[in-house]
Amino acid sequence: MISATTIRLDMRRARNALSPFQQQNNAAQLLNRLQKNPRILRAKKIALSLTHDAEIDTLPFIHWCWENGKKVYLPVIHPFSPKHLLFLEYQRHTPLQLNRYRIAEPQLNVLTICPFSQLDIVFTPLVAFDKQGRRLGMGGGFYDRMLSPWLKNKTGPYPIGLAHDCQRIDTLPTNPWDVPQAEIFTPSAHYQFNNVS
Numbered sequence: 001m002i003s004a005t006t007i008r009l010d011m012r013r014a015r016n017a018l019s020p021f022q023q024q025n026n027a028a029q030l031l032n033r034l035q036k037n038p039r040i041l042r043a044k045k046i047a048l049s050l051t052h053d054a055e056i057d058t059l060p061f062i063h064w065c066w067e068n069g070k071k072v073y074l075p076v077i078h079p080f081s082p083k084h085l086l087f088l089e090y091q092r093h094t095p096l097q098l099n100r101y102r103i104a105e106p107q108l109n110v111l112t113i114c115p116f117s118q119l120d121i122v123f124t125p126l127v128a129f130d131k132q133g134r135r136l137g138m139g140g141g142f143y144d145r146m147l148s149p150w151l152k153n154k155t156g157p158y159p160i161g162l163a164h165d166c167q168r169i170d171t172l173p174t175n176p177w178d179v180p181q182a183e184i185f186t187p188s189a190h191y192q193f194n195n196v197s
């Protein structure tokens with residue numbers, strides 16, 4: 001089996017090869033799927049991340065969330081527990097700053113933190129996914145750590161992966177801590193996995 005490192009390199013290269021036009025199209029098609037989904041329509045508190053390194057653009061969906069009365073939360077690296085994430089509300093005028101991975105995140109503000117368990121849906125960024133909903137991240141394990149209650153007994157926020165179609169592969173190498181996603185949306189498909197009881 002190909003190593004996770006090789007897959008990360010290949011997949012990041014593939015998504016970086018998408019043209020600005022394809023990126024824009026992909027984001028529009030993704031939004032079109034997301035905005036029709038009953039679970040997403042019902043959700044009140046949604047966590048997702050800002051686009052980084054040619055990931056699929058989440059900004060059109062963020063605008064849709066704002067326009068439809070949903071609260072949007074972005075991950076912030078925990079100041080005292082740097083392997084964990086906090087989720088802070090993101091509104092139109094929330095000041096952002098770059099974290100150590102050069103990803104924009106809200107400035108720390110205790111008033112806008114949402115306890116993880118109160119989020120309805122967590123949309124995870126990913127580098128690759130497979131036929132069974134397994135997810136390969138950037139290698140930090142952040143979402144595996146946050147979603148470990150989901151892996152154990154399907155409690156907590158509902159995990160949905162967002163990706164370009166080109167990020168799908170047959171089978172990913174996995175580790176016991178990797179949290180399979182309940183669903184994955186791409187511009188041209190919606191995968192629902194039977195790993196959800």
Ligand SMILES: Nc1ncnc2c1ncn2[C@@H]1O[C@H](COP(=O)(O)OP(=O)(O)O)[C@@H](O)[C@H]1O
Pocket residue numbers: 135136137138139140141142143144145146148175177178
């Ligand atoms: N639930 C967890 N508890 C403790 N450590 C974890 C947990 N999930 C992941 N990790 C650690 O995070 C590191 C990166 O995880 P990995 O799955 O390779 O990254 P990613 O999911 O970002 O692709 C691993 O070394 C792993 O030990």
Ligand SMILES: [Mg+2]
Pocket residue numbers: 135136137141144177178179
């Ligand atoms: Mg993992």
